[in-house]
Amino acid sequence: MKDVLDRLVELQKLDQQLHQLKALRGDLPNQVQMLQQDVNQAKKNLQDQKDKLQTYRKEKDMLELEIKDLESKQKKYHDQLYQVKNNREYDAVSMEIENVKETISNKETRIIELITLDEDLEKSIQSTQNEVQEIQGQLDQKENDLKKRLGQTEVEEKKLQTERSKIASDLPPRIVSMYQRIFNAKNKIAVVPVLGHGVCGGCFKNLPPQRVLEIREMKRMNLCEVCGRILVWDEEAADKKP
Numbered sequence: 001m002k003d004v005l006d007r008l009v010e011l012q013k014l015d016q017q018l019h020q021l022k023a024l025r026g027d028l029p030n031q032v033q034m035l036q037q038d039v040n041q042a043k044k045n046l047q048d049q050k051d052k053l054q055t056y057r058k059e060k061d062m063l064e065l066e067i068k069d070l071e072s073k074q075k076k077y078h079d080q081l082y083q084v085k086n087n088r089e090y091d092a093v094s095m096e097i098e099n100v101k102e103t104i105s106n107k108e109t110r111i112i113e114l115i116t117l118d119e120d121l122e123k124s125i126q127s128t129q130n131e132v133q134e135i136q137g138q139l140d141q142k143e144n145d146l147k148k149r150l151g152q153t154e155v156e157e158k159k160l161q162t163e164r165s166k167i168a169s170d171l172p173p174r175i176v177s178m179y180q181r182i183f184n185a186k187n188k189i190a191v192v193p194v195l196g197h198g199v200c201g202g203c204f205k206n207l208p209p210q211r212v213l214e215i216r217e218m219k220r221m222n223l224c225e226v227c228g229r230i231l232v233w234d235e236e237a238a239d240k241k242p
């Protein structure tokens with residue numbers, strides 16, 4: 001059992017180093033992901049606005065063509081006006097002219113509306129384009145930072161991972177999973193030495209003298225009854241005041 005406990009101490013040292021390397025990367029991977037989402041959303045907005053602009057412009061082109069047609073129709077009616085034979089025909093043609101005028105006027109009103117919409121949308125597209133650029137800039141920088149940090153830690157991390165696997169594979173799986181559970185639950189400290197005056201090195205509560213003797217023998221697994229951590233004996237630590 002002493003052998004197992006010694007290896008657990010080793011395992012914990014490696015896990016703590018690995019944890020520090022991960023902490024060094026900090027929130028960067030998360031930030032990169034969020035910015036990626038933001039940039040995608042902004043790009044989608046931009047595309048939607050550009051599509052809308054196209055439909056406005058198509059509508060305007062169509063209206064202009066229609067107006068041209070109506071104007072030539074109008075001209076024809078005017079010519080007809082000189083050829084009418086009676087008042088009834090005159091009224092009929094005049095009414096056609098009025099109708100065409102009104103239709104043209106309606107279409108012109110819509111064109112003016114479309115011009116305003118077009119101008120507003122152009123402005124909005126410009127600002128969305130700026131937004132995309134700005135977020136993209138932030139994203140590029142964060143990605144760069146992350147790449148640099150990963151580069152710094154990658155080799156070290158691989159080395160530690162290899163050592164860790166070696167030690168873990170020599171330990172009973174049941175003990176490794178118990179250790180892992182405590183490590184994750186107890187602030188990355190699963191194995192603690194007994195400190196001076198028989199105090200738990202994890203929670204600093206007093207241990208019964210009988211337990212301290214047992215732990216010192218390292219013949220079986222001893223867990224702190226207060227914090228649940230694995231207790232080991234270490235001469236140097238036992239001299240230390242808590």
Ligand SMILES: [Zn+2]
Nearest residue numbers: 200203224227
């Ligand atoms: Zn404890």
